[in-house]
Amino acid sequence: MDTKTEMTVVPPKGLPQQVRARLLDLIKSGDLGPEGKLPTERALADKFGVGRRFVRQALDALEAEGLVWRKQGKGTFVGQPADPMGDLAAKITGETNALEVMEARLCIEPELAALCAERALPEEVARLRMLAQRQWEATDAQAMELWDGSLHRLIAQCARNRPLLTAYAMLDKIRSNPAWVRLRAKSRTGTSLKVTHSEHTAIIDAIAAGHADAARIAMHDHLETRFAALQDELAAQQVR
Numbered sequence: 001m002d003t004k005t006e007m008t009v010v011p012p013k014g015l016p017q018q019v020r021a022r023l024l025d026l027i028k029s030g031d032l033g034p035e036g037k038l039p040t041e042r043a044l045a046d047k048f049g050v051g052r053r054f055v056r057q058a059l060d061a062l063e064a065e066g067l068v069w070r071k072q073g074k075g076t077f078v079g080q081p082a083d084p085m086g087d088l089a090a091k092i093t094g095e096t097n098a099l100e101v102m103e104a105r106l107c108i109e110p111e112l113a114a115l116c117a118e119r120a121l122p123e124e125v126a127r128l129r130m131l132a133q134r135q136w137e138a139t140d141a142q143a144m145e146l147w148d149g150s151l152h153r154l155i156a157q158c159a160r161n162r163p164l165l166t167a168y169a170m171l172d173k174i175r176s177n178p179a180w181v182r183l184r185a186k187s188r189t190g191t192s193l194k195v196t197h198s199e200h201t202a203i204i205d206a207i208a209a210g211h212a213d214a215a216r217i218a219m220h221d222h223l224e225t226r227f228a229a230l231q232d233e234l235a236a237q238q239v240r
Contacts, residue, residue, distance in 0.1 A: 027067070059076055108164060115159035115212070128151060145181055152172075
């Protein structure tokens with residue numbers, strides 16, 4: 001990839017946020033290096049006409065959201081680091097279905113939400129609210145999936161329980177199956193998106209208040225809603 005592209009100067013107001021927006025545009029464009037590698041901080045600073053400090057702040061935000069990851073001495077890459085469970089996840093994907101994955105999520109994610117309510121830091125709660133708002137404001141299925149996944153992933157991380165996080169990571173890997181991503185997109189409607197935003201808000205409010213039981217129930221209710229939507233979409237596909 002040629003990183004010597006024409007400089008596009010970012011206006012001074014809200015620089016970190018605007019640099020972050022430009023980085024998201026770059027990620028969505030797919031104009032990246034091998035394995036989704038982003039240009040260096042210096043190259044990005046030159047491209048956007050800003051100081052490296054603003055690029056670093058924007059990358060920090062994207063990393064916190066689970067959208068990029070860094071490897072010491074190698075650079076910054078889009079998505080999540082290579083997962084040693086990948087081969088196992090691929091095998092399981094071929095032996096299961098979207099509804100079984102939802103059943104597994106119902107067993108794990110409510111407990112992750114409860115632990116998150118006990119352990120999340122204020123700045124992590126703020127990021128959860130930001131991710132929920134990003135999904136609400138998303139205008140296409142790809143962006144909705146991106147922000148929804150980032151929100152649930154951050155809840156899992158904030159639970160700070162390594163075995164549960166490993167189990168969640170496996171499910172997250174399995175549910176990235178392209179056919180199931182399309183199924184989830186088709187199951188979303190204008191009304192269901194409003195419900196999802198309301199349910200996400202209820203989950204985050206319970207986490208912010210430190211109410212583990214309320215967070216557990218809110219997450220369970222949310223996943224049950226999505227489970228029913230997937231069942232309805234699959235039933236509709238049978239009669240088409």
